[in-house]
Amino acid sequence: MTVLQLEDVVVDYHGRGGRVRAVAGASIAVARGQVVGLVGESGCGKSTLARAAVGLVPASSGTVTFEGRPVTPLGRRIRPAELVRLQLVFQSPYSSLNPRRTVGSQVGDGMRGSKPSGRVAEILEVVGLPSNAIGRYPHEFSGGQRQRIAIARALAADPSVIVLDEPLASLDASAQAQLANLLKRLARELDVGLLLISHDLAIVRHVADAVSVMYLGRMVETAPTTELWERPAHPYSGALIAAVPHADGAGTLPVSLPGEVPDPSHPPSGCRFHPRCPYAFDRCPMEEPPLLVLAGGRAAACWLQRAGEAPKPLPNLVGSDRVQ
Amino acid sequence: MSTLAVEGLRVRLPTPAGDVTVVDGVDYEVQPAEVFGIAGESGSGKTVSMLALLGLLPDGSSVEGSARFGEDDLISMPRRRLRSISGRDIAMVFQDPYTSLHPMLSVGKQLTEHVRLHLGLDRGRAEERAVELLTDVRIPDPHAALRRFPHQFSGGMRQRIAIAIALACRPRLLIADEPTTALDVTVQAGILRLLDRLRTEHELAVVLITHDLGVLSSIADRVSIFYAGRVVESGEREEVLRTPRHPYTRALLDALPHPEAPQEQDLVAIKGAPPTPGRIPAGCAFHPRCAYLLAECRTKVPPLVPAGDRLLACPPDPFSHL
Numbered sequence: 001m002t003v004l005q006l007e008d009v010v011v012d013y014h015g016r017g018g019r020v021r022a023v024a025g026a027s028i029a030v031a032r033g034q035v036v037g038l039v040g041e042s043g044c045g046k047s048t049l050a051r052a053a054v055g056l057v058p059a060s061s062g063t064v065t066f067e068g069r070p071v072t073p074l075g076r077r078i079r080p081a082e083l084v085r086l087q088l089v090f091q092s093p094y095s096s097l098n099p100r101r102t103v104g105s106q107v108g109d110g111m112r113g114s115k116p117s118g119r120v121a122e123i124l125e126v127v128g129l130p131s132n133a134i135g136r137y138p139h140e141f142s143g144g145q146r147q148r149i150a151i152a153r154a155l156a157a158d159p160s161v162i163v164l165d166e167p168l169a170s171l172d173a174s175a176q177a178q179l180a181n182l183l184k185r186l187a188r189e190l191d192v193g194l195l196l197i198s199h200d201l202a203i204v205r206h207v208a209d210a211v212s213v214m215y216l217g218r219m220v221e222t223a224p225t226t227e228l229w230e231r232p233a234h235p236y237s238g239a240l241i242a243a244v245p246h247a248d249g250a251g252t253l254p255v256s257l258p259g260e261v262p263d264p265s266h267p268p269s270g271c272r273f274h275p276r277c278p279y280a281f282d283r284c285p286m287e288e289p290p291l292l293v294l295a296g297g298r299a300a301a302c303w304l305q306r307a308g309e310a311p312k313p314l315p316n317l318v319g320s321d322r323v324q
Numbered sequence: 325m326s327t328l329a330v331e332g333l334r335v336r337l338p339t340p341a342g343d344v345t346v347v348d349g350v351d352y353e354v355q356p357a358e359v360f361g362i363a364g365e366s367g368s369g370k371t372v373s374m375l376a377l378l379g380l381l382p383d384g385s386s387v388e389g390s391a392r393f394g395e396d397d398l399i400s401m402p403r404r405r406l407r408s409i410s411g412r413d414i415a416m417v418f419q420d421p422y423t424s425l426h427p428m429l430s431v432g433k434q435l436t437e438h439v440r441l442h443l444g445l446d447r448g449r450a451e452e453r454a455v456e457l458l459t460d461v462r463i464p465d466p467h468a469a470l471r472r473f474p475h476q477f478s479g480g481m482r483q484r485i486a487i488a489i490a491l492a493c494r495p496r497l498l499i500a501d502e503p504t505t506a507l508d509v510t511v512q513a514g515i516l517r518l519l520d521r522l523r524t525e526h527e528l529a530v531v532l533i534t535h536d537l538g539v540l541s542s543i544a545d546r547v548s549i550f551y552a553g554r555v556v557e558s559g560e561r562e563e564v565l566r567t568p569r570h571p572y573t574r575a576l577l578d579a580l581p582h583p584e585a586p587q588e589q590d591l592v593a594i595k596g597a598p599p600t601p602g603r604i605p606a607g608c609a610f611h612p613r614c615a616y617l618l619a620e621c622r623t624k625v626p627p628l629v630p631a632g633d634r635l636l637a638c639p640p641d642p643f644s645h646l
Contacts, residue, residue: 042479172365243509243513244538245516246538249563249566250562253542254516256516257514
């Protein structure tokens with residue numbers, strides 16, 4: 001059952017240079033017990049979408065609903081109590097934890113009413129921290145452990161959905177593996193829905209059940225994780241996968257995607273990806289492809305695909321001068 | 325002849341709790357046009373071992389050993405001479421192109437100041453050289469780029485500019501400390517390809533420091549794995565990463581999301597956390613986290629010794645049969 005649903009969400013930022021459309025109509029849904037990955041390069045709007053999902057930034061249009069109720073943007077009024085069950089974990093546990101308060105009291109913040117220390121210890125155990133962590137301070141912990149404290153804080157509110165913004169970035173491989181396994185366990189054992197924002201498709205693949213790929217404010221592909229990894233339907237997803245370096249000792253250089261993410265205040269005409277797409281043809285700069293629903297629970301916004309059909313594999317370009 | 329040969333490098337840093345050994349006896353060599361990769365977790369001493377060569381450690385640090393660079397020893401040479409070599413014959417690229425470039429100076433200024441200072445070129449020649457460098461690192465429209473400022477470029481382009489500045493004086497050695505860590509994978513791939521091309525075209529010896537074994541695997545020729553200030557395994561990239569023999573190297577590889585591994589399989593994390601400098605366990609520093617330890621591992625520091633096709637600091641050598 002879908003708990004968190006974003007539909008056609010548009011988020012604009014207003015700055016000196018005028019309006020910047022960070023999210024230009026994106027939809028995503030998270031059910032209880034499900035891990036949904038949201039991937040894309042920096043500047044694609046994925047963090048903005050995460051913030052819109054929890055009401056930290058207002059959506060200019062579109063709807064965000066949580067447990068059937070609209071998510072209202074955070075303002076001066078008290079937040080509706082039921083929204084407590086929608087939690088956000090930030091990227092940097094160094095800045096999201098208060099350095100001068102003990103771990104126990106910060107985890108206790110999320111609980112309503114009395115804060116029995118037994119419950120705090122229980123939550124710390126769930127995230128794999130020793131029970132003596134209660135009386136200690138954030139600086140006594142490593143980056144990976146701090147991230148687990150941040151997750152414990154979110155869990156204290158007994159959430160049905162946690163949105164995690166790049167929780168695995170800036171961690172060493174082993175700490176990253178520990179946290180990735182923990183996230184999977186939270187979804188399976190506590191039936192929490194997770195929206196996992198990451199730029200690292202390789203780690204998302206190990207954690208997420210479904211993945212949405214975002215480019216310049218729009219979803220370009222949505223698919224079950226394994227299918228996306230094995231047969232990407234959108235050239236951008238293909239490029240993200242080909243850019244992942246393999247630690248197999250073979251000495252193969254990863255494939256780079258030429259060009260840069262364009263300025264979101266002046267997106268390219270037609271398909272937003274066409275200036276960087278190795279497969280672009282004459283239709284692409286003219287007409288923007290909608291997110292076409294394909295067979296097998298997949299969707300892709302690409303003119304190479306046809307609605308209702310199985311996704312066509314992307315032509316092999318290795319050795320061609322259109323990839324580097 | 326190798327460009328850089330480091331022998332018996334030991335670094336002690338001052339801390340409020342007394343001096344702490346951060347690098348404890350490290351040896352390696354780098355040849356021209358070769359990428360030598362150093363990998364390890366945070367706090368393993370990989371960055372400090374580089375800063376030590378360049379005299380960039382805080383006052384009160386002590387550095388032992390030797391680092392032969394051409395005819396010179398970087399460690400014993402006078403500071404003034406080291407300063408003229410670093411930035412000219414030895415160049416550096418750091419993780420964060422946001423902080424390593426000056427935000428208030430145009431790209432052109434940062435590139436020309438540098439070549440004028442070190443190579444003594446006049447303004448016109450320096451500008452020509454700057455355009456040549458920006459072209460070399462594939463900055464589009466290099467003439468216009470000279471008049472722009474760092475904030476007008478993306479992270480990947482900024483890192484390319486930092487590499488152009490590093491290359492300005494035709495260095496023989498490039499030290500790249502996590503050069504792609506702050507970048508998107510698509511951009512990272514471009515920077516790795518750039519470094520790979522430059523090292524061949526410029527006969528450049530590269531020391532690449534990274535925590536990412538994927539990065540190491542795509543570009544390094546030889547690698548050393550650092551743990552708690554020591555090298556635990558060292559050899560050709562292919563041997564070390566395909567058939568790792570130190571339990572730590574193996575554990576690091578197992579912790580990675582392997583692109584070919586089944587998705588359902590849990591990642592294998594290494595139990596515990598890397599030790600902090602100053603609290604390094606006795607014997608083999610990895611022994612509290614190791615699944616293959618023998619009694620001697622708790623007491624005797626294993627030496628790094630030849631083991632077939634590589635150097636290995638693990639007497640039990642549990643994977644020698646593979």
